[in-house]
Amino acid sequence: MAETETTTVPTPVPPVPRPADTVEPAEQHSPKMCARDISVFYGDKQALKDVSIDIHDDRVTAFIGPSGCGKSTFLRCLNRMNDTIPSARVTGHIELDGEDINSAAMDVVQLRARVGMVFQKPNPFPKSIYENVAYGPRIHGLAAGKSEMDAIVEKSLKRAGLWEEVKDRLQESGTALSGGQQQRLCIARAIAVDPEVILMDEPCSALDPIATAKIEELIHELRGRYAIAIVTHNMQQAARVSQRTAFFHLGELIEYGKTSTIFTNPVERRTQDYITGRYG
Amino acid sequence: MNRPDQSARLKRRYASERRFRAAGFFAVSLSALFLGLLLGNMAWKGLGGFTRTEAEVTIDFARSDLMIDPAALTGGQAQEVIGSADLDGALSKAATAEYGPEAEEMFGAGGSRALGRGLINDSSLLQRSATLWLPAGSKLDGAYKSEGDALNERLIAKLDAQDKVRLRFNSDFLTASDATDSSAVGVWGALKGTFLTIVVTMLLAFPVGVLSALYLEEFASRNRWTDLIEVSINNLAAVPSIIFGLLGLAVFLNFMHLPRSAPLVGGLTLALMTMPVIVIAGRNAIKSVPPSIRDAALGVGASKMQVVFHHVLPLALPGILTGTIIGMARALGETAPLLMIGMRAFIAAPPSGITEPATVLPVQIFLWSDEVDRGFVEKTSAAIIVLLIFMLLMNGLAIYLRNRFEQRW
Numbered sequence: 001m002a003e004t005e006t007t008t009v010p011t012p013v014p015p016v017p018r019p020a021d022t023v024e025p026a027e028q029h030s031p032k033m034c035a036r037d038i039s040v041f042y043g044d045k046q047a048l049k050d051v052s053i054d055i056h057d058d059r060v061t062a063f064i065g066p067s068g069c070g071k072s073t074f075l076r077c078l079n080r081m082n083d084t085i086p087s088a089r090v091t092g093h094i095e096l097d098g099e100d101i102n103s104a105a106m107d108v109v110q111l112r113a114r115v116g117m118v119f120q121k122p123n124p125f126p127k128s129i130y131e132n133v134a135y136g137p138r139i140h141g142l143a144a145g146k147s148e149m150d151a152i153v154e155k156s157l158k159r160a161g162l163w164e165e166v167k168d169r170l171q172e173s174g175t176a177l178s179g180g181q182q183q184r185l186c187i188a189r190a191i192a193v194d195p196e197v198i199l200m201d202e203p204c205s206a207l208d209p210i211a212t213a214k215i216e217e218l219i220h221e222l223r224g225r226y227a228i229a230i231v232t233h234n235m236q237q238a239a240r241v242s243q244r245t246a247f248f249h250l251g252e253l254i255e256y257g258k259t260s261t262i263f264t265n266p267v268e269r270r271t272q273d274y275i276t277g278r279y280g
Numbered sequence: 281m282n283r284p285d286q287s288a289r290l291k292r293r294y295a296s297e298r299r300f301r302a303a304g305f306f307a308v309s310l311s312a313l314f315l316g317l318l319l320g321n322m323a324w325k326g327l328g329g330f331t332r333t334e335a336e337v338t339i340d341f342a343r344s345d346l347m348i349d350p351a352a353l354t355g356g357q358a359q360e361v362i363g364s365a366d367l368d369g370a371l372s373k374a375a376t377a378e379y380g381p382e383a384e385e386m387f388g389a390g391g392s393r394a395l396g397r398g399l400i401n402d403s404s405l406l407q408r409s410a411t412l413w414l415p416a417g418s419k420l421d422g423a424y425k426s427e428g429d430a431l432n433e434r435l436i437a438k439l440d441a442q443d444k445v446r447l448r449f450n451s452d453f454l455t456a457s458d459a460t461d462s463s464a465v466g467v468w469g470a471l472k473g474t475f476l477t478i479v480v481t482m483l484l485a486f487p488v489g490v491l492s493a494l495y496l497e498e499f500a501s502r503n504r505w506t507d508l509i510e511v512s513i514n515n516l517a518a519v520p521s522i523i524f525g526l527l528g529l530a531v532f533l534n535f536m537h538l539p540r541s542a543p544l545v546g547g548l549t550l551a552l553m554t555m556p557v558i559v560i561a562g563r564n565a566i567k568s569v570p571p572s573i574r575d576a577a578l579g580v581g582a583s584k585m586q587v588v589f590h591h592v593l594p595l596a597l598p599g600i601l602t603g604t605i606i607g608m609a610r611a612l613g614e615t616a617p618l619l620m621i622g623m624r625a626f627i628a629a630p631p632s633g634i635t636e637p638a639t640v641l642p643v644q645i646f647l648w649s650d651e652v653d654r655g656f657v658e659k660t661s662a663a664i665i666v667l668l669i670f671m672l673l674m675n676g677l678a679i680y681l682r683n684r685f686e687q688r689w
Contacts, residue, residue, distance in 0.1 A: 084578060086502065113581035123572035125591060135590075136580035186576070193580055 030098075032057045032197060032227040033078060033115075038092035040073050040082065047073050050092075051253045053246055055197065060219060060228045062242035062259065064235060066279065069248040071231045072120075075199050078229065079115035080108050096197070113140055116190035120202040122182035124174035124189070129166050132174040132185055133157060136193035152192055159225075160188035161218050180211025187218065191226070198222065200230040204237065216241050235275055239263050247271045322664050329662025332450040332463065333421040335386060335439055339374040339395075340409035346370050353403040362396040371395060371414070382435045388417030389461035390452060413446070418462040418655030425658075453662060457630050458644065462655030465648075467666050469630040473543055473623070473638030474612065474670065480547020480634055481554055481611050488551075489558030489607075490593075490600055496559070497566040498588050517556035524553045525620030533621060541622040541637040549617050554607040561603020565596040597685045605678040612671055615642040641667040 031054035040048040048070040055061050055078070063071035073082070080101065082088040094101045101111055113136070124132050133153045134143075143149040153170070157163040162184045166177070174185050183203055190198055200219075204212040219228060219241045232238050238245055239259060246256040247268070255262060255271045266272045273279060345366065352361045371391055375383040391414040398412060399405055416424070423432035424445060439445040456466025492513075500506045528549030532538045538545050569592050577587040618624070623639050624647060631638035639647070641663060648660040 079579070081575070081578065084574070109581050109583050111581075112579060117575075117579035119572065119575055119579065121572055123570075123576040125573065125576060126595065135577075135582075139580075139582055139586055139590075189576075189580060 031055060032097065034095040034098075035074075035077070036093045038074065038077055038090065038094065040070070040077065040091075041089045042085070043087045047251055048077075049251045051248075053253065053256055055227050055229050056244070057227045058224055059244060060223050060230060060242040061244040061246065062238035063229065063231045063246050063248060064233075064238050064274075065248035065254075066274070067233075068250075070251040071246075071248045072201050074248070075201055075229060075231050078197070078199055079112050079117055081112075081117065083108065113193045114195055115197040115199060116193065116195035118183070118186050118190050118198065118200045118203050121206050122179055122186055124177070124182050124185050126173065126175050128171045129157075129174045129177070129185060130170040133188050133192045136189060140193055142193065156188040156192040157185075159191055159222065160184045161214065161221075162188055178211070180207050180214060183207060183211070183215060184218065187215075187222075191222070195226060197227045197229065200228065202231050202233060205233060212237070235263075247274065249274070319668075322661050322668070325658055326661030326663075326665045328425055328658040329660075329665075330450055330453055331425075331447050332390070332452070333416040333424040334413045334446050334448050335416045335420065336411060336413050336444040337371070337374050337387070338378060338409060338411045339370065341370075341406045342408060344370045344373065346406070348399070348406055350403040350406045353400055353406075358400050362399060365396075367392040367395050379435065379438060382431050382438075385417055386420055386435065387414055389459055389464035390415040391417065391463075393452070393456075393464060413448075415450075415452070415463055416445070418653060421463055422654055453659070454666075457628055458626060458639070458647075459628060460626075462651070462653045462659055465656075465659055467641065467644065467663050469627055470639050470641045470644035470663070471666065471670065472630045473546075473627075474640040474642075474667075476543035476631060476634050476638065477546040477550065477618075477640055478608065478612060478674075480544055481550040482608065484548065484551035485554040485558055485607065485611075486604055489555045489604075490562050492555070493559045493562030493566060493600070494588060494593065497563050498592065499584070513556045513559050517560055519553075520616075521553055521614055522616040522620065524549055525617030527552065528617060529620045539635045539637070541625050541627070541639070542635045543631060543638050543640075544634040545621050546618050546623050546638075546640065547634070549621055550611040550614060553614070553617065554611045557607035557610070558600070558603050561606070562596070562600045565599025565603070566592060568599065569595045594685070598682045601678060601682040601685065605675055605682075608678070609671060609675060612674065613642055613667070615646050618643050619646075641670065 033055040035054070036052045038048060038051045039046060051070070051074055053061070053074070063075060065071050076082045077090055077092075077094060078101075082090055090102070096106075096111070096114065099106060125135065127135075130153055133156050134149050137143050137149060137152050143152050154163060154167075157166065162181060165181060166172075166185075174182065177185060183206075187198075187203075204215050207215065216237065219230065222228060230238075230241065242259045244257070245259045245262040247254045247262065247266075247270075249270055255266055255268045257267075262271060263275055266275065348361060348365050352358065368387075368389075371387045372384050375386040379386070394414050395412070415421075419428055419432050420435065422428045423436045424447070427433070428436070436445065452464070453466045455468050456464060457469030459465045496506060496509065528545060532545045532548055533540060538548075573591050573595065574587055577591050582590065618640060624643050625637060625639065626647075627637050627639050645660055645663045645667065648656045648663060
């Protein structure tokens, strides 16, 4: 195997971002979320080292990097999902609209309603499609009465692009849907509570290319409404859906900038090597 | 492809598969055989307990020594009046007059009870002579069903010749309670005591067990104390049941001074015994709920308690119920701890509440199996059949509930 490492790998052509995505909205307002010097420890092991990233409204931020580089760990800091892991310890400062999310004044339940999450494996509740979407609004008291709830469910499913496929079988189990439909159901569930930020942890890694294309299309449509952060293994996907890209390696943030810059003209050697497929 | 060494390997593989299947089939057949033997034996011996021998006798009430005022039998004190009258004596006299001196003990307590009921139903009998079918005493019953002593065999032969003896369904066995005369005993008192005890056990052990399991699994932090509690609970599940009886005796009777022999104390003691089983099964069921469901609920902003009660508990419930069934079935068949807290007393009346003296079916079976009177042999087996049916009904209900709560994904 040592022989193959020394042979020169023909440099693959880096995926070229679509022209529309390269046009950035003007930097007229402050970032939605602001992370400064975030370090995460699992026991004695440091998984993330002093990462600072801003996440903006109306923009998709992609986190890329090889497995175990800390990108999912960082994502889970943004809505404090790491609190559920007993051995995890987070240091640093994260602000949502200028509020410290780790402060005593910030209620973690409210935070997670404002910063929603979509997971790697589709994980609908083993309940009906309707109940899956209605659960969040119900526990937060967002709907007064059945008709308002119906409206929220319909709106959320429409935004997630699932309404046409499931409108006649809302009482069927959410787990009976196909993988791609389940993931869109999870997105509908996340947007039903009207979050400001949506975090997506490799949302397409368990899906086939057609379902993946649908989710990517959906991310494009949702971009105008929510700040979106997405973790992905797939560099083409990062190039297609995001405006900003952060490259992580071994727990460190190597490079963060416009997606077009990262993919065509990265500053760091390691970024260049990764996106051209030399490792990862 | 068909190399010789490969075909030999294949042959060996199929042979070992066949051997394994044969061994498994043998094991299952063996257990089925023993189960069949047990049930068959019970049914064979016990079915006799559900029938009774009845004999015909003519009593001339007008000329008997019964000093009963017919008017008193219509009031509320009818039971007392009947209870104080010498029905045994009247029966004995009538039988001797009809069938000779051998028939002196022909009717037992069951016969007198039936006669008393007949008089309350129709007080006009007291003015005339009547011919009645009454349950025979245990010795005559035994002689008619199988074999008895010489005296009763002669009596049976005489009755049979005149067509004055018959076999009927023994409804008293299901409605009466314990008695000293085997012809008059029934399981109703023990059945009711069992039911009350199990209800107390269920009401205590299920919520406490499930809440403990939830707390330990979902809320408690992992440290030396929770480890200690976990080890203790696992050990508690393996403690011999008689130890729980001693604990119940020391704590509930000697320290808290709760009533002796009561379903309340029995239920408390059995709850102590059942709870660890429910906790262990509950923790395993909760552990097996996929973490992705917890993440999903947390991700939409559910609080810890909402996650647990809206998602984890409903998904874990079938598993918890399975553990509960096992624990309750064990409690239902338990004898030893109940002996320690005095539920082995002779109780002739069914309990009317959880603080009344009572006994339970397994203890009743234990007591009857110890009796000298041969009539108790078939009653013991019949009581075992009742206990098995009660257990089957309870488990059936639990399985029905479990299937209803089962959610598939």
